[in-house]
Amino acid sequence: MTSPEVAPEIVRFYTETIDEASRLTTAADGVLEMVRTQELLRRHLPAPPARILDVGGGPGAHARWLVRDGYDVHLVDPVRRHIEQARATGATVELGDARRLTADDDSFDVILLLGPLYHLPERGDREKALAEARRVLKPGGLLAAAGINRYASLFEHTAFAHLHREPMQRSISGILASQVHDGRRAFTTAYFHSGEQLRQEVSAAGFTDAEVFGVEGPAWSLLAAAERNTGRSFRDTDLFQSALTAARLAEPYPELLAASSHLLAVGRRPA
Numbered sequence: 001m002t003s004p005e006v007a008p009e010i011v012r013f014y015t016e017t018i019d020e021a022s023r024l025t026t027a028a029d030g031v032l033e034m035v036r037t038q039e040l041l042r043r044h045l046p047a048p049p050a051r052i053l054d055v056g057g058g059p060g061a062h063a064r065w066l067v068r069d070g071y072d073v074h075l076v077d078p079v080r081r082h083i084e085q086a087r088a089t090g091a092t093v094e095l096g097d098a099r100r101l102t103a104d105d106d107s108f109d110v111i112l113l114l115g116p117l118y119h120l121p122e123r124g125d126r127e128k129a130l131a132e133a134r135r136v137l138k139p140g141g142l143l144a145a146a147g148i149n150r151y152a153s154l155f156e157h158t159a160f161a162h163l164h165r166e167p168m169q170r171s172i173s174g175i176l177a178s179q180v181h182d183g184r185r186a187f188t189t190a191y192f193h194s195g196e197q198l199r200q201e202v203s204a205a206g207f208t209d210a211e212v213f214g215v216e217g218p219a220w221s222l223l224a225a226a227e228r229n230t231g232r233s234f235r236d237t238d239l240f241q242s243a244l245t246a247a248r249l250a251e252p253y254p255e256l257l258a259a260s261s262h263l264l265a266v267g268r269r270p271a
């Protein structure tokens with residue numbers, strides 16, 4: 001299946017600008033995202049074997065461990081390079097778009113949308129992706145959908161120690177106000193959710209028991225700042241363990257969602 005509607009700058013970004021395959025294994029905040037995504041998903045997934053559709057699965061960072069855990073994983077992504085990289089994970093793969101899945105109705109136990117919602121700035125497109133997820137989920141099945149936090153860029157560019165410079169200051173202030181990044185510099189086209197907005201979008205799409213978790217928690221940017229300002233790796237440090245502990249301790253306090261980098265919503269298709 002071709003993906004004519006995916007914005008060309010998104011495909012270009014993942015094909016030429018960055019190698020998504022190393023994002024969750026190099027920088028300490030990427031490793032924190034991986035560890036927390038894994039623990040939050042494992043808390044909600046049905047026991048293996050179950051069928052998981054990983055929509056926007058990229059090069060397969062999550063597909064790899066899910067296959068190892070015993071799940072039957074099918075990965076869909078609009079970037080050819082990702083599809084080629086993801087073949088090595090043991091998942092089956094398909095070029096495609098979250099808004100138009102080829103899967104049959106009621107055919108998967110779990111749908112992961114860990115990427116598409118934050119690359120679809122129009123609400124109508126996010127609604128289509130969520131409606132497709134609901135269509136292909138079996139009744140009672142689990143949806144896990146990621147968002148990037150509305151305020152993540154404020155923390156990230158402070159960690160880079162360049163937020164006070166123009167035009168960075170102007171650009172971040174625009175993203176905070178509009179919740180949209182136009183994709184012209186640095187990151188590609190993106191939409192940034194507040195925790196409550198993400199929960200509401202998932203509920204409005206007909207999922208029940210919607211809950212939102214802070215993935216990296218409130219201390220990821222301390223880790224990013226330490227790493228980026230010293231040039232050292234902080235993956236195996238007490239600061240990493242403290243940031244991970246902070247993410248876990250923060251879970252009962254929804255106001256702290258605002259400080260996490262990624263948000264993870266879970267919900268169920270009504271049985």
Ligand SMILES: C[S@@+](CC[C@H](N)C(=O)[O-])C[C@H]1O[C@@H](n2cnc3c(N)ncnc32)[C@H](O)[C@@H]1O
Binds near residue numbers: 059061077082
């Ligand atoms: C930051 S990567 C995340 C990859 C992986 N899911 C993870 O969590 O590590 C975002 C992914 O969303 C994919 N994506 C962007 N727009 C999409 C769309 N309309 N439908 C499906 N996937 C999309 C991108 O190609 C990319 O692989």
